[in-house]
Amino acid sequence: MPKATIDDVAELAGVSIKTVSRVVNREPNVREQTREKVQNAITRLNYRPNKAARNLASHHSHLFVLIYDDPSAYEVPSAGFIVRMQQGALRACRTGDYELLIHPCRYRNENVDSEIRTLIERVRPDGIVLAAPLSNVPRVVGAIEATGTPLIRVSPGKANGDSQYVATNDREFSAEMTRYLASLGHKRIAFVAGNPAHEAVANRLEGYLDGLEQSGLEARDELVIKGDNSIRSGEAAAALLLESPDPPTAIFAANDDMAAGVMRVANRLGVKVPDQLSVAGCDDIALAQQIYPALTTINQPLSQMAEAAVLKLIKSQRGNNDVDGPTIVPGTLMIRESTAAAPD
Amino acid sequence: MPKATIDDVAELAGVSIKTVSRVVNREPNVREQTREKVQNAITRLNYRPNKAARNLASHHSHLFVLIYDDPSAYEVPSAGFIVRMQQGALRACRTGDYELLIHPCRYRNENVDSEIRTLIERVRPDGIVLAAPLSNVPRVVGAIEATGTPLIRVSPGKANGDSQYVATNDREFSAEMTRYLASLGHKRIAFVAGNPAHEAVANRLEGYLDGLEQSGLEARDELVIKGDNSIRSGEAAAALLLESPDPPTAIFAANDDMAAGVMRVANRLGVKVPDQLSVAGCDDIALAQQIYPALTTINQPLSQMAEAAVLKLIKSQRGNNDVDGPTIVPGTLMIRESTAAAPD
DNA sequence: ATTGAAACAGACAGCGCTGTCACCGGACAT
DNA sequence: ATGTCCGGTGACAGCGCTGTCTGTTTCAAT
Numbered sequence: 001m002p003k004a005t006i007d008d009v010a011e012l013a014g015v016s017i018k019t020v021s022r023v024v025n026r027e028p029n030v031r032e033q034t035r036e037k038v039q040n041a042i043t044r045l046n047y048r049p050n051k052a053a054r055n056l057a058s059h060h061s062h063l064f065v066l067i068y069d070d071p072s073a074y075e076v077p078s079a080g081f082i083v084r085m086q087q088g089a090l091r092a093c094r095t096g097d098y099e100l101l102i103h104p105c106r107y108r109n110e111n112v113d114s115e116i117r118t119l120i121e122r123v124r125p126d127g128i129v130l131a132a133p134l135s136n137v138p139r140v141v142g143a144i145e146a147t148g149t150p151l152i153r154v155s156p157g158k159a160n161g162d163s164q165y166v167a168t169n170d171r172e173f174s175a176e177m178t179r180y181l182a183s184l185g186h187k188r189i190a191f192v193a194g195n196p197a198h199e200a201v202a203n204r205l206e207g208y209l210d211g212l213e214q215s216g217l218e219a220r221d222e223l224v225i226k227g228d229n230s231i232r233s234g235e236a237a238a239a240l241l242l243e244s245p246d247p248p249t250a251i252f253a254a255n256d257d258m259a260a261g262v263m264r265v266a267n268r269l270g271v272k273v274p275d276q277l278s279v280a281g282c283d284d285i286a287l288a289q290q291i292y293p294a295l296t297t298i299n300q301p302l303s304q305m306a307e308a309a310v311l312k313l314i315k316s317q318r319g320n321n322d323v324d325g326p327t328i329v330p331g332t333l334m335i336r337e338s339t340a341a342a343p344d
Numbered sequence: 345m346p347k348a349t350i351d352d353v354a355e356l357a358g359v360s361i362k363t364v365s366r367v368v369n370r371e372p373n374v375r376e377q378t379r380e381k382v383q384n385a386i387t388r389l390n391y392r393p394n395k396a397a398r399n400l401a402s403h404h405s406h407l408f409v410l411i412y413d414d415p416s417a418y419e420v421p422s423a424g425f426i427v428r429m430q431q432g433a434l435r436a437c438r439t440g441d442y443e444l445l446i447h448p449c450r451y452r453n454e455n456v457d458s459e460i461r462t463l464i465e466r467v468r469p470d471g472i473v474l475a476a477p478l479s480n481v482p483r484v485v486g487a488i489e490a491t492g493t494p495l496i497r498v499s500p501g502k503a504n505g506d507s508q509y510v511a512t513n514d515r516e517f518s519a520e521m522t523r524y525l526a527s528l529g530h531k532r533i534a535f536v537a538g539n540p541a542h543e544a545v546a547n548r549l550e551g552y553l554d555g556l557e558q559s560g561l562e563a564r565d566e567l568v569i570k571g572d573n574s575i576r577s578g579e580a581a582a583a584l585l586l587e588s589p590d591p592p593t594a595i596f597a598a599n600d601d602m603a604a605g606v607m608r609v610a611n612r613l614g615v616k617v618p619d620q621l622s623v624a625g626c627d628d629i630a631l632a633q634q635i636y637p638a639l640t641t642i643n644q645p646l647s648q649m650a651e652a653a654v655l656k657l658i659k660s661q662r663g664n665n666d667v668d669g670p671t672i673v674p675g676t677l678m679i680r681e682s683t684a685a686a687p688d
Numbered sequence: 689a690t691t692g693a694a695a696c697a698g699a700c701a702g703c704g705c706t707g708t709c710a711c712c713g714g715a716c717a718t
Numbered sequence: 719a720t721g722t723c724c725g726g727t728g729a730c731a732g733c734g735c736t737g738t739c740t741g742t743t744t745c746a747a748t
Contacts, residue, residue: 005704005705006704006705007704015727015728016727016728016729017704017705017706017728018706018707018727018728018729018730019726019727019728021705021706022726022727024705025706028725029724029725029726029727030725030726030727031725031726031727034726034727046465048465048466049704049705050400050468050703050704050705051399051405051466051467051468051705052396052397052399052400052405052703052704052705053396053400053703053704053705053706053733054704054705054706055395055396055399055400055705055733056394056396056397056399056400056703056704056705056706056733056734056735057704057705057706057707057732057733058705058706058707058733059706059707059733061395061396072431079423079424079426079427079428079630080423082423082427083423083426083427084423086446086448087414087416087448090446090447090448097466099445099467100445100446101443101444101445102430102434102444102446103434104430104431104434121390121392122392122395122441123395123443124394124395231634257634260634264635264636267636268636286423286631287630287631287634290575290601290604290631290635291608291634291635292608292611292612349734349735350734350735351734359697359698360697360698360699361698361734361735361736362697362698362699362700362736362737363696363697363698365735365736366696366697368735369736372695372696373694373695373696373697374695374696374697375695375696375697378696378697393734393735394733394734394735395735396733396734396735397703397733397734397735397736398734398735398736399703399735400703400704400705400733400734400735400736401702401703401734401735401736401737402703402735402736402737403703403736
């Protein structure tokens with residue numbers, strides 16, 4: 001099958017190649033009848049525009065890059081997060097005709113910024129989606145903004161920087177989870193806070209405090225333990241809490257990994273979940289459904305956030321330069337087996 | 345910073361643009377001294393070749409596509425697999441200057457083949473890496489081979505088709521795991537088989553049987569339960585095995601998800617792992633280290649396999665058309681907490 | 689010194705599209 | 719009847735590289 005070019009289509013349709021180009025690119029000012037003639041020719045010849053030629057002539061790469069923290073930098077990879085973001089981003093890419101490049105990178109690395117600059121110079125993407133926690137690393141955000149490449153940040157936590165962003169309602173849903181636990185009769189609800197460098201996760205502590213207040217419960221310092229988002233820190237927190245003289249009846253962890261750590265320790269200490277202890281997490285990673293009892297948690301709409309981010313990029317390509325503010329995609333409470341009424 | 349073009353570099357270096365091109369593309373027949381002059385000019389101007397122009401002129405896209413089964417098609421996403429493959433593929437891409445496109449797709453879908461053909465026509469990749477289980481779906485393999493795009497299959501199970509492939513030694517390491525369990529004194533070792541559509545997983549049953557024989561143990565039909573790779577099927581298998589009159593002292597599952605299912609049931613039935621029951625899995629997914637007790641399993645070298653696959657593609661680009669046969673990357677036994685000496 | 693082959697360098701013509709601008713013809717106003 | 723505007727279309731010149739082919743230099747072997 002010899003590949004058809006735009007010239008073949010133009011000839012078959014009896015128009016100039018420029019008109020074919022206009023049809024392919026959905027440009028205005030083509031008579032409906034002409035458009036159809038061209039479409040037919042395209043179908044008949046199974047014509048596909050040559051991306052390289054198009055990119056060269058249009059000065060666009062029709063490429064977006066999704067940049068996220070390299071999972072291999074951690075003890076326990078957060079693969080689920082990445083894959084869900086990729087799915088969302090890909091879905092949106094297919095609506096325009098953009099391709100998606102993925103770029104894991106380590107933000108602790110000395111030269112993230114120059115690495116990213118090199119990436120941008122090499123592939124010249126039409127836009128970038130920057131996932132948390134990179135989305136609140138000033139060095140990274142700055143490096144990208146300096147190149148002038150359109151940037152959408154995902155879950156930046158604080159709304160610093162001037163590029164647009166997409167986020168979820170961490171604070172609100174954390175409050176909701178806290179109120180849910182309170183509604184089950186729990187009075188002593190502990191919280192395992194996450195790595196404060198991850199801004200979005202930090203917001204969850206605020207939400208927890210909101211929730212306590214809204215439920216008429218008092219916040220107690222000894223019930224808030226600092227973690228670092230890892231399973232291990234969840235274990236450490238649980239050990240501290242469960243071996244204290246007056247242990248909590250519910251533990252809400254700022255992410256599922258830490259919640260899993262809590263459950264491991266409860267299991268080891270013979271504390272029955274959920275009969276003696278309710279455990280709740282946050283994120284809804286795959287593990288949440290894999291462990292026993294299945295974890296009550298909050299589904300973070302990663303896929304929709306990434307999709308929204310790419311759609312914002314596509315919009316910005318269309319010259320629509322009016323910044324339309326952040327997009328907030330709400331999370332959903334997933335009530336499963338690890339939470340139950342407080343023991344009396 | 346106005347972007348430098350090849351003309352600028354040529355002028356600064358005092359050579360023709362063709363010579364600059366030769367240096368950039370590491371072509372032979374350039375005097376060392378000339379090469380240096382050009383390199384200096386490139387550095388001074390921070391020149392980056394324009395991919396679109398290069399692709400257009402060279403009739404190459406400098407793009408590889410990694411195609412894998414869409415994880416969202418399943419109950420429990422196998423995100424870890426995907427991310428590890430991506431990591432390996434990306435690593436190899438960086439050694440050449442190739443970019444990687446990812447393409448999840450559902451192989452149960454009616455039109456996988458036409459979907460893939462469209463993908464290929466659209467992006468015109470220089471090569472494709474096809475991951476299991478798609479790598480043994482004739483319709484998919486056929487569709488790709490028909491386009492003439494270089495194809496490397498990962499873990500195709502059977503060596504059908506004529507394109508090259510990369511695999512691991514499923515059969516051998518399964519035998520090894522079985523021998524390990526036997527060496528711990530286990531006499532009744534059960535096996536939870538996986539979805540036979542996933543060829544590589546099917547090989548593990550063979551390995552289990554090899555291992556029994558090598559350890560002088562007899563294979564017993566009632567100790568081999570059919571599963572379908574899901575947690576649920578692991579649970580069902582475990583229920584069947586543990587509630588039988590003469591339960592096994594060790595259960596080896598063909599993948600970690602099923603092993604996790606086994607452990608959930610053991611937990612529920614009050615069977616202590618590893619004291620009363622040893623459990624072993626296969627794949628080394630993240631979950632293996634997240635659950636308690638941590639799962640003894642086999643690390644499947646996904647990242648290295650994907651890397652090897654892309655390296656094969658790069659080699660094939662270099663005109664090296666001599667098919668050098670399959671590449672086998674061996675797996676590694678990961679002995680953790682879920683296996684121990686047989687109870688007496 | 690002479691020769692031939694191999695190493696090295698450049699001129700030139702595209703690759704297959706899009707941006708720009710010029711052009712044509714009909715609707716409408718003058 | 720003439721001018722004006724604008725939707726619709728095409729001619730043409732590149733976009734920034736690489737492939738091909740041709741020319742020039744180098745150097746070992748006569």
